[in-house]
Amino acid sequence: MSEAYQWLKAKEQDALVVEEKTDRTDVVTQLDRGLERFIIGKIEESFPDDAILGEEKQAHKADWQFHSPQWVIDPIDGTMNFVQGRRHYGHILAFYDGQELIFGLLVEGDTGNMLMAVKGEGVYYKGEKLTPPVLTIEQGLVEISGHMPKTYPLATNAFIEQALGIRVTGSAALAIIDMALGARVGYVAGIFAPWDMVVARLIAQEWGWRLTDFDGADIPLEASSDAIFASPTVYPHLLAAIQLDRKK
């Protein structure tokens, strides 16, 4: 991943070519695609038989089966942030061995700092092992995705009142790093793709944290879904807040 980080930094002066995918808020640039090809090339050199699931490689959606070794990558997570000033984005990479997730990496684009979660080994940031933050909802900030105030106004207000405040970062990678460091106490996302939540999944496994959809159900590895990610202490408050809007 440090090679991938360098690949992108070397292209800092390149003008961006921005394309819309599903709508004007869902975009991709030539650097997302180029960096994904670069990472895929590196994986294929060493593991030619493994499947690869990438955000920009959506044509292969039928292959997202997680029944054989599978890499999951999002070359530039927070593409909208990246397009707006090339700031506040991240890189995501994870590996599933055919039976379970083995490791996941998140890299901060602004600093190059890396979080690593490894099955059975815990969670590391900048090479140091992390202790799971122990915080109540009243002691922390809640990360939400940018549409939540519109689609879940009662839940958003509940977070503002119960927690120390809300934050909207616009990158799952950066928000999950903030969760692991205690800079956020909960993360509520209106839509999460498989790559967005893959490292949160590993952290949840390692620390006994919760990652579910808005109904409290587990999310299959290959599914996109709304999502709540938090410690068992905070999680019930987030789920209860979401129900306020559901019952309207």
Add this chain to the structure above:
Amino acid sequence: MSEAYQWLKAKEQDALVVEEKTDRTDVVTQLDRGLERFIIGKIEESFPDDAILGEEKQAHKADWQFHSPQWVIDPIDGTMNFVQGRRHYGHILAFYDGQELIFGLLVEGDTGNMLMAVKGEGVYYKGEKLTPPVLTIEQGLVEISGHMPKTYPLATNAFIEQALGIRVTGSAALAIIDMALGARVGYVAGIFAPWDMVVARLIAQEWGWRLTDFDGADIPLEASSDAIFASPTVYPHLLAAIQLDRKK
């Protein structure tokens, strides 16, 4: 300011002592106070007669007159972010010569990168002169303060619909840097203290941008106020959105 940045980095391992000021979301730590004393000491060494306005030095509020040379500092801007993981905060310093603002500095705590705005000289980031970003509201992200979805829900929804999305960073210093770099197209803050907006003021002067309260009026240098900061292209849309909630 690089000395101030180093002062804080050297104390990275110190446990934080957090005190509430007006309520549980308005906090200060011994490092805010210590760093403010450090910066004030540096200023007083060189400019013993100048007045100093600092966030943690509120006892001297009567001195905020801006009729003689005046320094404005916020040693740690985004203290709530700082308390939650020591991430995503900034440092603010500006100088008023008795008649007008002369220069202002914003430093990113995460990277040490600095923005500098100088009267008549323009705006610099990492030593390079910036060109004012030319964006419409449809082409950018709108920064809001964390209470806006609750206190200005219609405006918040208008931003979500009109712009490419909202972001909540929780630090005026970082958000103003994002504004200067085009990573945000507008900034709408429910409450801004004099130090929060002092560098935005200089940028507005240099680039012909707007900085007003929610009624569209200028904000006196010593006042705390709600605030809208944007280019002349984007500003009317932000002001109009705020009026939606005012007319309820």
